[in-house]
Amino acid sequence: MSSAHNFDELFYPNRWGRIILTSAEEIVGEKGMAALLNMAGLSKYIGNYPPDNMKKEFSFSDVGKLQQAFWDMYGPRGARVFATRAGEQSFNDGLKSFGSIAKAAQASMKIGSLEKRMSVGLGIFAKFFNTVSDQKVHVTEDEQNWYWHIEVCPMCAGRTSDRPVCHLAAGVLQAAYAWASGGQRIRVTPTECIAMGAPEGIVAMEKPTE
Numbered sequence: 001m002s003s004a005h006n007f008d009e010l011f012y013p014n015r016w017g018r019i020i021l022t023s024a025e026e027i028v029g030e031k032g033m034a035a036l037l038n039m040a041g042l043s044k045y046i047g048n049y050p051p052d053n054m055k056k057e058f059s060f061s062d063v064g065k066l067q068q069a070f071w072d073m074y075g076p077r078g079a080r081v082f083a084t085r086a087g088e089q090s091f092n093d094g095l096k097s098f099g100s101i102a103k104a105a106q107a108s109m110k111i112g113s114l115e116k117r118m119s120v121g122l123g124i125f126a127k128f129f130n131t132v133s134d135q136k137v138h139v140t141e142d143e144q145n146w147y148w149h150i151e152v153c154p155m156c157a158g159r160t161s162d163r164p165v166c167h168l169a170a171g172v173l174q175a176a177y178a179w180a181s182g183g184q185r186i187r188v189t190p191t192e193c194i195a196m197g198a199p200e201g202i203v204a205m206e207k208p209t210e
Helices: 014-040 060-097 099-108 114-132 167-181
Strands: 011-013 056-059 136-141 145-152 188-192 201-206
Touching (some): 167 201
Antiparallel strands (some): 011 056, 136 145, 188 201
């Protein structure tokens, strides 16, 4: 499925690429980051992270290569820890960068139960993702879960796997829920993955029991 897209022509904003790289460096250190970027074939970023702007120039190919290098160097568990943390940091940094959107989301999420507020907030968040990046997502839900559907996925770019690799998205969603709920956490689990051959990625977010 992933071969249907040219991931060199699909992009995240530079700022998101920069956040992914800086959060990785916090975990592995400067030398570890240089080794990681060399392994990924991304030595162009050593000491030269993307600029802090919203131009869509950080290619999905590079996102996929970086995630795969972390997987190769630290194993699936280490890669998951890194990606989840980077995703949480990406969301929290995004709140600072996009204050007006955060305020609009908060205003629309003031009414009703936490579950209803979260449903509204996820819809706003999906629209934001689709507007500022080439990642395409939409949200569905049932009584037990919200489902974050990833139609075009940078985390899977150029990759095949026997288990889900969408932990960056899981970290973003975990942070989104913590923000909306005043610090609560829920189970966030990638269940379907394009790298495994699925038609789309799906991340399930377990609804809290009242």
